Amino acid sequence: MKPYIQFEQLSFARGRNLIFDRIDLAIPQGKITAIMGPSGTGKTTLLRLIGGQIKPQSGRVMVDGLDMTRASSKALLAMRRRLGMLFQNGALFTDLTAAENVAFPLREHTRLPESMIERIVALKLQAVGLLADANQMPAALSGGMARRVALARALALDPALMLYDEPFTGQDPINVGVLLRLIASLNQALGLTSVLVSHDVTEVFAIADLVFVINEGRVVASGSPDELRAQMPHVPFLRQFLEGAPDDDQSIAGQQSAKIFATALGLVAPSEPACMSKAQSQSGAL
Amino acid sequence: MMNTQRSIEIVVGAFVLAGIMALLVLTFKWSDFGTSSVSGYTVTAQFDNIGGLSDRSPIKLSGVTIGRVEHIQIDPKTFEAVVTMVIASQYNNLPKDSFASIYTAGLLGAQYIEISPGGDTQVLKNGDKITMTQSAVVLEKIISKFLFNKAAGQ
């Protein structure tokens, strides 16, 4: 199947920090694809690259045939109208009610009459089971409810592509179950292409069709959940990540954190010269 | 939702209007203040120099304000200034030969007309003219006069 989203030799660095190192990904249409990896591997960055919010240093991101890294701002905006993104904390507009939040994209991008907008909003809130809370302010909603309202908002314009940023983090088991069912059923019912980034292994393996595991800026494993389980014995990192095994001495992350800890205690010399590090620590004061 | 939006619009409209009114009042509307209180009879006086006297300068009698300058014109024949003043009606017993002089309040203050009552039994009436006047004292003239006298005296 022709990939819907394609990363080609993409490198992205934040400051001196290389986050993606010549990465290649192909995300198929109409499927749920999960990007997994430990915290700090730039999973959210990856979603922002897909949305064209940030530009890579080199390489390309193709979304439905459009090169998001070189697209004109007009083409970029047109593409964004076709995608919905669920932010980690929902990112609801705090001064609008739940219903007004869902209505926001409709009011911005369509000229629909008020009655029509109300009906669509009711429909979307119904889909996430929150019609009764339409007039609540976001502050009055629980975290899980806020995320579902945000999901309704992301779906308001019937997107072709849904991006989920850590949808399960910090949710109670009931909410996780609800979200899992929502994501899976939306994907089936609407024929969406879904990309979700997460580090919650069980949840992801329950719904994903395809999983990429990223570590240290590279794809270390990919395949269906079953294929990954089969690969597990051969890839040390995969075993550690999927099984939640404690850091062993082989793990680079483990070595790093031990070194930082030791440096902080004054046991080991820092690698930078003294003058430099002192001056750098002062720069924060400005 | 619509209602709060509407009331916000109304309040903002009122605010903008009030602000613009404030600026306009600061710019133009001063003449409406302070004049309405003066009603009385009008007299005129001619001066060859009024100095800094202006509309609404006070008319004083022994330091008490009894009226206002209404307007100032130039007599087309004599080229002197004709000051029209309104004096409050309760001061209707000023002698006809009263003396009008232009003084300055303090060193830097505004200028005003001081009325010194004469001894006539006839009183000033509406439309009368005060004939005896003393013009504004121009500081430069005094200084030059003083210097001239000194020089002449030596």
Added chain:
Amino acid sequence: MYEQSPIAKRCTVNRWVCALANGLAALGQGFLSAAAHMGQMGFFTGQLLWRLLPAWTRPRLIIQEIYAIGVLSLVIILISGGFVGLVLGLQGYNILSKFNATESLGVMVALSLVRELGPVVTALLFAGRAGSAVTAEIALMKTTEQLSAMEMMAVDPIRRVIAPRFWGAVIAMPLLAGLFSLVGIAGGYFIGVVVLGVDSASYWGQIQQQMQPVDDVMNGVIKSLVFGGVIGLVAVFEGFNAEPTSLGISRATTRTVVLSSLLVLGLDFILTAWMFGA
């Protein structure tokens, strides 16, 4: 173990060199970050300018901001204007009575307010009341990813969120300054005429006679427009570029008040020199 740490050792050996180097590095970093801040601000200003006129396609958003920024600042502005007027009336009376020139109280109060205190004090209060609120609001929207979400919904946050707030500040400032001056003149009238017995008609008459619509009132309006623009720009910039943490929000808010107050006072001097002659 601690004193054998190489950091301490190095600095005792080359103590002065190290101190000098640290000082220079701090200076250099300060300069560079200030320059970077300026550069960011210039870039941001360009982006904002580009969207100022398109923002008027949604006048309701601007009206909303005039309400949040202007109307909600009214109480503090009017009360302050009244007190400033009272103080000016008292001080002015005491000074002018020495020269036997209390008739000029009105013009002294009015000119001080219209030329200087109206625009400047209003701007300083405005920066504290409205500028900081705008910065905090935008910074919080950034921190909670609301701006990012907007962008992902193909809505331009600068046009939708930033530009209306800037317009709100520019429009509200001259109106607030005008009301401040008017209330201040009334306060001066109360102290001077009602309490201290200055002649009422002289109070107004001197103002009318000496105050020039163009030179004084227009210049005051120009000043307050400039101040409104500066405060609006600083407030939205600091909010938009705030570090997305709670400390970042508080820093951005402080910076808005400090930077816009300094800019207002500095610009006031430049504008005064330009308008009334150096």
